[in-house]
Amino acid sequence: MNHLIEHSLFLMGEIGGNDYNHALLAGKSIDEVGTYVPFVVETIISTINELVEMGAKTVLVPGNLPIGCSAAYLTLYNSFDSTKYDNLTGCLIQFNKFAEYHNKLLVTKLNQVQELHPDTNIIYADYYNAAMQFFRSPEKYGFENGALKACCGGGGTFNYNDLILCANPTSTVCSKPYTYANWDGLHLTEAAYKVISKSLLQGPYTVPQFNSLCPTSMLKEGDGLSSFM
Template identity: 95%
Template sequence: MANRSLSYTSFFTILQLLWSYTLYANGCYTSIISFGDSLADTGNLKQLTSELNQPPLHLFLPPYGETFFHEPTGRCSNGRLIIDFIAEYLNLPLVRPFFNGNGGMELGQGVNYAVAFATALNNSFLEARGVYNPITTNISLGVQLEWFKESICANVSDCSHLIEHSLFLMGEIGGNDYNHALLAGKSIDEVGTYVPFVVQTIILAINELVEMGAKTVLVPGNLPIGCSAAYLTLYNSFDSTEYDNLTGCLIQFNKFAEYHNELLVTKLNQIQELHPDANIIYADYYNAAMQFFRSPEKYGFENGALKACCGGGGTFNYNDSILCANPTASVCSKPYTYANWDGLHLTEAAYKVVSKSLLQGPYTVPQFNSLCPTSMLKEGDELSSFMRRSWYTFVTLDLPV
């Protein structure tokens, strides 16, 4: 019996290695390792607050998660996020949060360190400027990177294969460095001085990952925050010149996001030159999303792209005193007809448009589908099917014991 058990293990190990090699050889990845904020958090903050015996935030209550998971998961949307669509595209399991409540982690399946409300900069930098994170625990990018190193790579050589063959998702991160300040009333000029520090923090984290052996890092830019229901509500103006005629978005805040993205791209080009053997991919969240802000009906958003599906009322259905999941808040019956979910986050339908534009369209540099073509993923599906058939055949053989 021991010999048969050993044979099972050996054969399955060979199949796993074959699967991993084929995916990576075709420009794909065996797992996803993610850092970031609420645009990527798949449940870390939910579990953290539970472990700290803190009352659940509105983000952890219905109707969050209603569309796909049919219950709140800690994702800041009605369903899947961009990270989920990337995992599905790569034929990988949805990436589990680092804080998963069971004390264990299958590292080969990927891991997500992103936490809602997280900033790129440490709390101390922002607090020195009068900016405070609603989550008092330090969950910044530097802390997330330490979690990664301590949990997976205390000894880098022990996980070199995992690092080399993983897709690293660096964010989106940095948006909250600005949100926490701008939504608290800081001037856009003052917050603009944070941008070089935010970008440099992101670049240093990427550089550290590449030096540890990461071969592919996907780095998103910021979304067009001037199209956010929260900004449109809090910075409502009677001056029509402050709004884009085509989209109705606030011009100055979108220009702010563009400034961050332009500086980020410049620095990414520099780090790519330093590490020519790595793939540093810029993910243009901004312009991928601007597609439906410019033409919402084209993408099925019959109720427009600016008004929140779930919120406390008003022109854009956003009220910072009556947030989504509040008993007095309203929620739309057809979230797929809205691009905005709760004022600050997008719906699953909107994230799907962004994801498809990144994975199969022109909104990544270099283009993601040139590194991981759909045809190769189909071959991966066939190999996966072959593995399952082979394993079934193997375990049904009458082997000697």
């Protein structure tokens, strides 16, 4: 078992999303939910430490996604105040800053874990900035219908209605999901996750870079990872 653990890649997360989403979408203030962040991060770190004690040598730890770009938040926190929105992406600034706060604290704690366990690869996966690529330039990644409107939902500006969620008999589903980045208001489409995964595994959005530790170029065409890419 120890041999298996030592030669496995552990993916921690993405943890924290539901802790924050359930509270924020239920109407709790962002200041109150901000007090949860140290506890969420400490839980992640505690689990990593336990894995390391069991013999884990490579742990990939994702940060949180830019929740201010989700159709759910854009709908429920809709405002006529233009200063609340990022001019380039149309995302809600306050909620993206919240995700950045979580990620900054997480990185600080991960660095501490790495210092304590120099023989273990603690890899931070920057989901936030990997996703911001297509929120800033959706058409560049093939998202002809933009990055903010949900493919599956209950209507409205962003096709999100908390009373008519995706899979509700009266909800609607787009005919070309691959042209959307947002699936149901809270989750991304398969096409969007493909951009993120490729950016992590082959690009610069992990610290240290994933492909410098686990070279994906060594995989043969037809292997699970290369075919997914």
